Amino acid sequence: MKAISGFRYKDLGPDGGPFDQFENPKVVIHTTQGSSISGAESAFRNYPPHAIYDPRNRARVQYVSLDRHSYALRNSEAEDDFVIQFEIVGFAESTHKWPDEYYRNFAADVIVPMEQALAVPRRHMRFYGADEGIVLASRHSPVRLSNAAWRAYSGWLGHQHSPNPDEHWDPGRFLMDKAFSFVPGKTPKKEDPIMFLVRERDKPEVWIGDYVQRRWVATQAEVKHLEARFGATSIIDPGTAIVFGEETAESKARRTGTGGPL
Numbered sequence: 158m159k160a161i162s163g164f165r166y167k168d169l170g171p172d173g174g175p176f177d178q179f180e181n182p183k184v185v186i187h188t189t190q191g192s193s194i195s196g197a198e199s200a201f202r203n204y205p206p207h208a209i210y211d212p213r214n215r216a217r218v219q220y221v222s223l224d225r226h227s228y229a230l231r232n233s234e235a236e237d238d239f240v241i242q243f244e245i246v247g248f249a250e251s252t253h254k255w256p257d258e259y260y261r262n263f264a265a266d267v268i269v270p271m272e273q274a275l276a277v278p279r280r281h282m283r284f285y286g287a288d289e290g291i292v293l294a295s296r297h298s299p300v301r302l303s304n305a306a307w308r309a310y311s312g313w314l315g316h317q318h319s320p321n322p323d324e325h326w327d328p329g330r331f332l333m334d335k336a337f338s339f340v341p342g343k344t345p346k347k348e349d350p351i352m353f354l355v356r357e358r359d360k361p362e363v364w365i366g367d368y369v370q371r372r373w374v375a376t377q378a379e380v381k382h383l384e385a386r387f388g389a390t391s392i393i394d395p396g397t398a399i400v401f402g403e404e405t406a407e408s409k410a411r412r413t414g415t416g417g418p419l
C-alpha cells in the first residue's frame with residue numbers, strides 16, 4: 158500500500174490493477190458533483206478514485222494505493238497510464254468561485270503530498286469553465302488530449318482533458334494557478350501557452366494560449382505536423398516546442414503572438 162501522507166485509508170471497492178508504466182506522473186482532478194464524502198462514496202463504490210478530498214473541512218480519504226490504477230475514467234487506455242485520480246467534493250460549475258481558503262487547503266493537503274510522493278511536476282493544463290464558448294461535455298471537446306498527448310503529459314489536469322470517448326467536463330474552471338500560489342517554496346516557472354488544433358469549423362484552426370488569446374486557420378503543414386505528433390484533435394502539451402517544419406518568419410510571428418488574429 159503506497160499511501161498519501163495525511164490521508165486515511167478505506168477499502169471501498171476494487172482497484173484497477175498495476176500501471177503499465179511509471180513515467181510522466183499526473184494527477185487528474187474530478188469534482189464529485191455533490192456536497193459530501195459519504196454521498197460520493199455511495200456513487201463511486203464500484204469504481205473508486207485514488208482518493209477524495211473536501212476542501213471545506215479538509216477531510217481526506219484514500220481508496221487505492223498510489224502504485225495501482227483506479228477506474229474513474231471512461232477510457233481504459235488512458236487509465237493505466239501513470240495517472241492518480243482525485244475526487245474533490247464540490248461542483249464543476251463553481252470551482253472558480255471558491256474562496257481562497259479552499260485552494261489554500263487543497264495546496265497543503267493534496268499538492269504538497271503528491272509532489273512528495275510521486276514528484277508530480279508543478280504545472281497544469283488550462284482548466285475550462287462552462288461559459289467559455291466551448292462544448293466541454295462531449296467526447297469531441299477540443300480541450301481533450303489525444304491518447305498520445307495524455308501519455309506524454311506530466312502534471313495536473315482535469316477529467317475534462319481525458320481522451321475521447323470520455324465526455325465529462327469536471328472539474329470546470331479549477332483555479333490551479335491560485336492553488337499553486339499557496340504551495341510553500343519555490344515559485345513555479347510561468348507556463349508556456351497551450352496550443353491546440355481545432356476542427357470544429359469549415360477550416361481547421363490552431364488556437365493558442367489561455368482563454369484562446371490567438372488563433373488562425375491552420376496551414377496544411379501545421380495540420381500535418383500536429384496530427385503526426387499528437388493525433389487528430391490535439392492539445393499540445395505546455396512546454397513542448399512547436400516547430401512546423403521549416404519555421405518561417407510568418408509562422409514564428411503567429412506562434413509568438415505578433416501575428417494577426419483570425
Ligand SMILES: [Zn+2]
Binds near residue numbers: 188316327
Ligand atoms: Zn470526473
